[in-house]
Amino acid sequence: xxxxxxxxxxxxxxxxxxxxxxxxxxxxxxxxxxxxxxxxxxxxxxxxxxxxxxxxxxxxxxxxxxxxxxxxxxxxxxxxxxxxxxxxxxxxxxxxxxxxxxxxxxxxxxxxxx
Amino acid sequence: xxxxxxxxxxxxxxxxxxxxxxxxxxxxxxxxxxxxxxxxxxxxxxxxxxxxxxxxxxxxxxxxxxxxxxxxxxxxxxxxxxxxxxxxxxxxxxxxxxxxxxxxxxxxxx
Numbered sequence: 408x409x410x411x412x413x414x415x416x417x418x419x420x421x422x423x424x425x426x427x428x429x430x431x432x433x434x435x436x437x438x439x440x441x442x443x444x445x446x447x448x449x450x451x452x453x454x455x456x457x458x459x460x461x462x463x464x465x466x467x468x469x470x471x472x473x474x475x476x477x478x479x480x481x482x483x484x485x486x487x488x489x490x491x492x493x494x495x496x497x498x499x500x501x502x503x504x505x506x507x508x509x510x511x512x513x514x515x516x517x518x519x520x521x
Numbered sequence: 522x523x524x525x526x527x528x529x530x531x532x533x534x535x536x537x538x539x540x541x542x543x544x545x546x547x548x549x550x551x552x553x554x555x556x557x558x559x560x561x562x563x564x565x566x567x568x569x570x571x572x573x574x575x576x577x578x579x580x581x582x583x584x585x586x587x588x589x590x591x592x593x594x595x596x597x598x599x600x601x602x603x604x605x606x607x608x609x610x611x612x613x614x615x616x617x618x619x620x621x622x623x624x625x626x627x628x629x630x631x
Contacts, residue, residue, distance in 0.1 A: 441618075450623040451565070451609070466618070497564055508553050508613050512564040 409434035413498050413513040420520055426471075426485040428516050430498030433479065438500040440481040441510065442473055445495040457481060493520045523548045525612050525622035533628045540597040542625050544610030547591070553613040554586055554593045559624065560606045569595060600629045 410433045420426060432438050442454040453466045455473035463473050470489060474482045481498055498513040524547040534540045542556075553572055557565035571577045571584040571593065583596040593612075597604055610622040 451621040453618055456618060509555070509567060509570055510611075510619060511567060512557075515564040517562075 409500070409511070411498060411500055411511060411513040413496075413516050415516060416514065417517045418519070420488050420518065422490055422520055423487045426483070426488055426492070426518070428483040428496055428498075428518075430481040430483075430513055431479055432500045435479070435500070435502075437478060437502065439502045440475060441499040441501075442481065442483050443497040443499065443512075445497060447494070451497070455483070488520045490520050493518055523612075523614060523620045525610055525620050527608075527610050527622040527625045529623060530626040531628050532625055533630055534600050536600060536602060536629055536631050538600050540600045540604065540627055540629070542595040542597075542608050542610075542627065544593045544595075544612075544622055545591055546593070546610075546612045546620070548612065548614045548620075549588075549591065551588075551591075551612045551614045554584070555611040555613070555619075556582075556584060556593075556595045557609040557611060558604075558606045559609060565609055597627075600627075602629050602631050605629045 413430050439458050441456045443451045444454055445451050455465055457463050457475045460475055471485050496516045499510045501510045526545050556569040558568050559565045569582055569584040571586045574586050574588055577584045581598045585594045605628050607624040607626045609624045611619045613619050
């Protein structure tokens with residue numbers, strides 16, 4: 408079966424500090440990978456998606472970036488965090504050996520920028 | 522701009538009743554429709570997907586799709602307090618990424 412991991416689970420960072428969030432998927436190959444952000448009491452905002460190694464599409468211009476160094480690894484980064492970067496960051500995957508467009512979410516990382 | 526709309530709620534129903542959650546979408550080219558359940562502080566969990574007009578049943582859940590009216594709904598029969606959560610509607614126009622609605626908060630009262 409497929410599983411998706413994210414870490415860390417929670418993070419408190421000062422404004423201006425760097426960020427690195429990691430997501431890995433097990434039990435499937437060549438998945439589509441996604442990064443979403445959910446602000447408190449708000450809906451899901453798609454940040455980045457990737458259909459393959461090194462292929463990143465950005466949905467929202469901001470101070471975040473994403474990378475996919477391996478088939479089942481997706482990393483979200485920032486050089487300098489802003490207060491507005493606080494939120495619940497969710498990684499999701501689709502494809503592989505599941506129905507191609509059903510998305511499955513990881514447990515999420517709750518980021519608080521102080 | 523592709524949009525998905527849901528009533529934010531909260532929708533309150535007594536235990537054992539039928540909860541009805543509704544969603545409308547703007548893109549007529551949308552092909553796939555999903556319902557996610559999100560408990561407070563947790564990540565969304567896929568509970569139903571529907572691709573064709575009509576009803577799709579899975580246990581206590583029934584998804585209904587009407588593409589002509591651009592409307593998708595989720596019925597929860599015999600609602601339980603454990604069903605209390607936010608329900609997210611998601612729409613996937615063919616070949617494009619998901620568009621999520623803002624979610625409807627459901628409260629099932631014992």
